[in-house]
Amino acid sequence: REEPTKQQQQENATEQQQQAQQQQQQQQVNAAEQLAVRLLRYSAAREAEAFRDSTHTCSICFEQVPGSDCLQLPDCGHFYCLSCLKHHAAAQMEQGAVENMRCPEPSCRRPFQPYVIKELLGEAGYARWEELLLQRTLDKMEDVVYCPRCDTVCIEDPDHCAQCSNCLYVFCSFCSDSWHPGTDCLDPHERLRILERRKKATGAGEKHHEMDLVNQLMNLKYLSNVSRKCPSCGMATIKNEGCNKMTCVYCGSNWCWKCQQVIQGYDHFRDSRCNMFDQEEINRWNAMMWANERAREVEMGQFHMQVRLQQNPEFRVCRCPVCGQENLREGRNNLLRCWSCNCHFCYSCRSWLRGKVGQHFVGPKACKQHGD
Numbered sequence: 001r002e003e004p005t006k007q008q009q010q011e012n013a014t015e016q017q018q019q020a021q022q023q024q025q026q027q028q029v030n031a032a033e034q035l036a037v038r039l040l041r042y043s044a045a046r047e048a049e050a051f052r053d054s055t056h057t058c059s060i061c062f063e064q065v066p067g068s069d070c071l072q073l074p075d076c077g078h079f080y081c082l083s084c085l086k087h088h089a090a091a092q093m094e095q096g097a098v099e100n101m102r103c104p105e106p107s108c109r110r111p112f113q114p115y116v117i118k119e120l121l122g123e124a125g126y127a128r129w130e131e132l133l134l135q136r137t138l139d140k141m142e143d144v145v146y147c148p149r150c151d152t153v154c155i156e157d158p159d160h161c162a163q164c165s166n167c168l169y170v171f172c173s174f175c176s177d178s179w180h181p182g183t184d185c186l187d188p189h190e191r192l193r194i195l196e197r198r199k200k201a202t203g204a205g206e207k208h209h210e211m212d213l214v215n216q217l218m219n220l221k222y223l224s225n226v227s228r229k230c231p232s233c234g235m236a237t238i239k240n241e242g243c244n245k246m247t248c249v250y251c252g253s254n255w256c257w258k259c260q261q262v263i264q265g266y267d268h269f270r271d272s273r274c275n276m277f278d279q280e281e282i283n284r285w286n287a288m289m290w291a292n293e294r295a296r297e298v299e300m301g302q303f304h305m306q307v308r309l310q311q312n313p314e315f316r317v318c319r320c321p322v323c324g325q326e327n328l329r330e331g332r333n334n335l336l337r338c339w340s341c342n343c344h345f346c347y348s349c350r351s352w353l354r355g356k357v358g359q360h361f362v363g364p365k366a367c368k369q370h371g372d
Helices: 006-053 082-095 114-139 188-201 204-226 279-311 357-361
Strands: 055-057 064-066 070-072 079-081 144-146 153-155 161-163 170-172 245-247 254-256 316-319 326-329 335-337 344-346
Touching: 006 070, 070 082, 070 114, 079 082, 082 114, 153 161, 279 326, 335 357, 344 357
Parallel strands: none
Antiparallel strands: 055 064, 070 079, 144 153, 161 170, 245 254, 316 326, 335 344
């Protein structure tokens, strides 16, 4: 057996010494990291304790609230009283807007952490939020459809054919009817007529199933008559009151009810032929705000304006940018005053003029006060 030379012994000793130094340095680094973590935890605990022991102003209700009744969001540091945050979370859940579980601060909008949502909604509400979030995620997947018989999640083929893994039903993902290669889908009206003829000749169990389909198709027929689809995601929307600027609760897009185009803000109603308010909505609002007296006044004003327009067909009609009432432009003066709300506005650019209204027409790039 050969004995290691003196040089090899020195190299081994040097290598062992280096390893010992590296281990010592690593231990020092680990100790420093652990110390830093303990210091950060201690600092966070003291800050949380100081926050709980003091009072703060909630940015939602503007009430002075003890820190123990507030919740400070971990990611952004914004804080609100628990009552306001719970109402905020409950309102989003009621609308099904699971993506809006975010910091209420307009300049922040960071999403809530799951444990924060659980604290705000409770166990049942948190389970519902997870269910809706999963549903929303599946709905955004283009190739995911649901079996019309058992509601099982299915994957459709490029030709829109899908087979349920639970009941093995093969169906068309467009019309939810049996797979019909080479033929077009029936629209809801045609399917409704066919089912109404078939339901009289079926058995009791099948008749119940057919009646369910009939009710579904009647709902589709009603929705197709009174609703319009969001141009971004296709979600059916019903407008019952308010202006013609719609906000989709599903995807958050802003769109115009009149032309069904995606818009940004309210400039669309100034630059296009779409009105922000329909005349029926204006009348309804006036009747609600000013009761019968104001409604009669508006009706009389509209009547007199129509009479003057018939007597003077050369007058031009324009809407007030403030209240939306129709006004007449007589002559060539572009400075108009609304007969309904007494606000001044420019006929050329439809701008609401406040203060020194004449200054709007001063300057090389200003509107002309008189002209066609």
